[in-house]
Amino acid sequence: MKLKRIGLTFLASVAIVSSLASATVSAQDTVKIGANYELSGGAASYGQAMANGLELAVEQVNANGGVIDGQQLEIVLFDSQSELTESASVATRLVGEGVVGIVGPATTGQANAQTPIIEEAGIPVILPAATGDGITLDDSGSVLEYLFRVCFEDSYQGAAAAAYATENLGAKTAAVLTDQALDYSQGLTDSFVAQFEENGGTIVTQESYTSGDTDFSAVLTSLLVQEYDVLYVPGYYTEGGLIIQQARQMGITQPILAGDGFASPTLIELAGAENVNDVYFTNHFSSESEEPVVVEFMAAYEEKFGSEPDAFAALGYDAAKLLIDAVERAGSTDPEAVKDAIAATTEFAGVTGTFAIDENHNPVKPATMITLQNGEIVNAELVSAE
Missing domain, CATH: 3.40.50.2300 (Response regulator)
Incomplete structure (x- = not known):
């Protein structure tokens, strides 16, 4: 080889x-x-x-x-x-x-x-x-x-996150922060927004950043003056960790939801465990099973x-x-x-679950919603986009 x-x-x-x-x-x-x-x-x-x-x-x-x-x-x-x-x-x-x-x-x-x-x-x-x-x-x-x-698929986990936000967290309003350079982030945003609104919620604002950014103070300042129940940040851990750190240090206390791009130990290292509170992300697997x-x-x-x-x-x-x-x-x-x-x-x-392969070559299985407090997994539960 x-x-x-x-x-x-x-x-x-x-x-x-x-x-x-x-x-x-x-x-x-x-x-x-x-x-x-x-x-x-x-x-x-x-x-x-x-x-x-x-x-x-x-x-x-x-x-x-x-x-x-x-x-x-x-x-x-x-x-x-x-x-x-x-x-x-x-x-x-x-x-x-x-x-x-x-x-x-x-x-x-x-x-x-x-x-x-x-x-x-x-x-x-x-x-x-x-x-x-x-x-x-x-x-x-x-x-x-x-x-x-x-x-x-992205659309499934984005919709599952929106369903969890409205049904489990009682959210009626949401802000969304999207990585405009990632198709992944944009796909999750689209499905989250559609499901959140279908569930009767309101998207207060949609902001953006770009992969590779390290200073999010400007966009977070704009979010700081908005009123919303949850913040959805569908991106990768590389920027996600820094966003969590800076958001919490600036006083943004709302629950932060994300997709499986947050599923990396490096997220905690970048954010600082003390800042990783009320963070939720859809995932494919839970070590708590x-x-x-x-x-x-x-x-x-x-x-x-x-x-x-x-x-x-x-x-x-x-x-x-x-x-x-x-x-x-x-x-x-x-x-x-x-x-x-x-x-x-x-x-x-x-x-990651027992599954079949459907006619479009995708697995048929639910998502898992992971809850982080002080950088530690405190809960994991199955969640559906239905």
């Missing part, structure tokens, strides 16, 4: 996984799982966690005898560097490696850059966390044959990596396990057969 762009720590990890395979069978007998992840750049926190989830899944399956007559799994992973052109380049390289399927990338933009290549090559892809609306469909609205995901599959995953992950898994590690794990499960159900490493098996999934017991 050509891994020159991967950081040394993860290179060592991949080497360990590969050695598990080579110690048992020769290289030509391994089943190659491709991975296109953002191990560096702006989305590295997501990609690295997903790569950990992949590594754990492969290690467990190999230790339990592998797949299809004992074949071992081999990870072929490249770093997209959080760049669109590099994501497309990585997809091309993975196709050339003869992988049975691909997991990743993490973000919607990266996934869109990869899609034409994998569709032409006929290689199934499972996206762990690319939540953009309609990315499993082509321009005519027809489903893309080889593209699947294990996360819900008592489901046996989650408890076992948590224990295995912490033993291997020395830290608690976040939602992106869980999604990466589920994406890998679904691909592996499809190989086993297909009884074949033919990408066409694997693709058909993924599409036929009816009850996959993942750590």
